[in-house]
Amino acid sequence: MSDVKKVVLAYSGGLDTSVILKWLQDTYNCEVVTFTADLGQGEEVEPARAKAKAMGVKEIYIDDLREEFVRDFVFPMFRANTIYEGEYLLGTSIARPLIAKRLIEIANETGADAISHGATGKGNDQVRFELGAYALKPGVKVIAPWREWDLTSRETLMAYAQKANIPVDFAKAGKKSPYSMDANLLHISYEGGVLEDTWTEHEEDMWRWSVSPEKAPDVPTYIELTYRKGDIVAIDGVEMTPAQVLTKLNAIGGANGIGRLDIVENRYVGMKSRGCYETPGGTIMLKAHRAIESITLDREVAHLKDELMPKYASLIYNGYWWSPERQMLQTMIDASQEHVNGVVRLKLYKGNVIVTGRKSDDSLFDTRISTFEDDAGAYDQADAGGFIKLNALRMRIAANKGRSPL
Incomplete structure (x- = not known):
């Protein structure tokens, strides 16, 4: 583990990442750089600075990423009308590639040779963080403490924090939240x-x-x-x-x-x-x-977008935001939005x-054609007969050959 000299940690200042910070210092005997992102979570992020300082961290990054988050990640995703499995709007999924990007940027700025996160070995976030990191910096080392240490419960985390004098709000931490949020x-x-x-x-x-x-x-x-x-x-x-x-x-x-x-x-x-x-x-x-x-x-453009959207949604959900296939789809989606x-x-x-x-000034809705009133010759209804017969041709041939569905 001595090959790790400096690691950038995605740090919230809470119990889990505070324990991870100390664990990294003890286990890897390395310098830790902390990165705290303001993505509009509605909680103060500045207290993380004081906690990191108290634990000996010299390089502390606290970044307001709200505009970048919505402009470069949320809005592009919504151009595709993206939902996962018919319902989920991918709120957690779409934040992870931005965090991975910033972790790598900070690693490059500080000369760190590793990054670390607090995602568990059971969830999707470990995949999202790490796929993003490897796509942006192939040789980076990723340290995922939940896959390495023997701290398997909130109680063991609390015990570690107390033994190591980690500055955690124990009054708050001692009251178990009913939800992971x-x-x-x-x-x-x-x-x-x-x-x-x-x-x-x-x-x-x-x-x-x-x-x-x-x-x-x-x-x-x-x-x-x-x-x-x-x-x-x-x-x-x-x-x-x-x-x-x-x-x-x-x-x-x-x-x-x-x-x-x-x-x-x-x-x-x-x-x-x-x-x-x-x-x-x-x-x-x-x-x-x-x-x-x-x-x-256009009708066919809209339908093609709908056909491709589930694939696009799965790419985001599974952590492939930085993949070439997602970028290819994005180029097509963005072109459709002109x-x-x-x-x-x-x-x-x-x-x-x-x-x-x-x-819209760019509307394709033509009231002269779609009206139920007199269209003044804008649409010849007689044209529909030939259109229907041509589309029925293969079914008529099959029926003549005795393949009628009746």
């Missing part, structure tokens, strides 16, 4: 506790960002979202940055009971896992983006996102 500007995830029984209903007081649909206002909220090349650039006519857009939509959506999800998903490592997710802004974004695409995208411009009007009401209008 992860938050960023796109969502909050909840796992563990009563959720490990798939028949037990989630608890109402678990949710942090949203009111229940039953307690949401009795009067709907209307909003208008302005799109430019597939991205939201304004809400109700007010221009905003990507992070500001998502922050605003989270607040509006949460106040209307939007974005709660309770699913059992298939992890990449092979097991099934139940999780609850709170994604108010993302739920609104998905509905609105499909609405603006409905009038601006004319996805305009405004979508939504009604938010008691957990529902209802599209009430969409308009």
